[in-house]
Amino acid sequence: MRIGICGGTFDPFHHGHLHPVLAARETIGWDRVIYMPASRQPFKEKQKTASPFDRFAMAVLATEDHDGLEVSSRELERGAISYTVDTLEELRHQQSDAVFDWIIGDDNLAALNEWRNLARIFELANFAVLSRGQANIPDNLRGHVTVDRSAPQNGAIILMRNATVPVSSTEIRRRVRAGEPIDDLVDPRVARYIHHYRLYQEDNS
Numbered sequence: 001m002r003i004g005i006c007g008g009t010f011d012p013f014h015h016g017h018l019h020p021v022l023a024a025r026e027t028i029g030w031d032r033v034i035y036m037p038a039s040r041q042p043f044k045e046k047q048k049t050a051s052p053f054d055r056f057a058m059a060v061l062a063t064e065d066h067d068g069l070e071v072s073s074r075e076l077e078r079g080a081i082s083y084t085v086d087t088l089e090e091l092r093h094q095q096s097d098a099v100f101d102w103i104i105g106d107d108n109l110a111a112l113n114e115w116r117n118l119a120r121i122f123e124l125a126n127f128a129v130l131s132r133g134q135a136n137i138p139d140n141l142r143g144h145v146t147v148d149r150s151a152p153q154n155g156a157i158i159l160m161r162n163a164t165v166p167v168s169s170t171e172i173r174r175r176v177r178a179g180e181p182i183d184d185l186v187d188p189r190v191a192r193y194i195h196h197y198r199l200y201q202e203d204n205s
Contacts (some may be wrong), residue, residue: 001095004030004128006103007075007084009169010037012194013059014186016167019105020130023162027126029150030099035059035071038082050199052076052173061189085117088124099153100125105164106135109157113138122155133158161174176200 003040017035025033049055056073063069074090075082075123084102091100103127109129111181112118122144129135137157139143144157152158176180176194183191194200 001031001098002029002101003091003095004028004033004103005036005087005091005099005125007082007087008042009049010035010097011056011169012055012172012190012199013062014167014169014172014190016165017059018062018066018149018187020162021166024103024128024130024160025068026105027162028158028160032067032078033069033103035063035069036075036082037071037073039075039079040081054193054197054199055061058190058193059123061193062187068162070130084115085115085121088121092124101128101158103128103130104185105129106131109141110136110138112141115202118123126152126156126158127155127157128160132161132164135159171192173200177202 010017021033037059039052042128056071056076059071063071075087088100106129141150141157144155145159146156147156147159172185173184
């Protein structure tokens with residue numbers, strides 16, 4: 001079993017969270033992809049977000065038509081700051097024989113050394129990096145880099161070189177506040193949810 005895990009605030013969930021992951025799944029062959037909304041991200045502690053329930057609901061709406069994709073409330077239920085290493089420890093305990101690939105964008109690579117207990121993360125999983133080919137990789141991590149997608153057990157930084165979708169959650173929230181359309185950036189069901197529950201009406205970018 002090979003499982004891709006995509007963590008984030010998802011505030012809101014948009015096309016940039018979905019389409020590159022679907023493309024990567026075709027090339028790397030994940031049996032399942034788990035979206036993992038964070039309760040609080042360590043690098044975004046001061047950012048006000050929609051409620052955990054709203055962010056979870058939007059992710060479910062955006063992914064429900066795609067087999068093999070699921071949304072987990074694990075980090076939301078755990079509360080407090082969501083650290084990747086804690087989530088992977090729990091998943092590894094439940095599925096000791098699975099290969100886990102933690103999915104990130106290439107914009108996260110430069111700060112990877114700041115992640116809590118990175119050495120332990122490499123013992124538990126790989127990083128699958130959605131990259132446009134210009135990844136800024138810290139020098140001390142270059143030995144982990146590979147373009148081999150054939151399921152290394154753990155400890156690799158796999159450069160996927162899949163096209164990313166230039167969509168920004170900040171831009172979506174700005175559009176909502178300005179009364180501008182967002183249907184080209186999010187699933188129509190997510191757009192309806194945002195408007196129905198009047199999310200992002202206040203400036204919390």
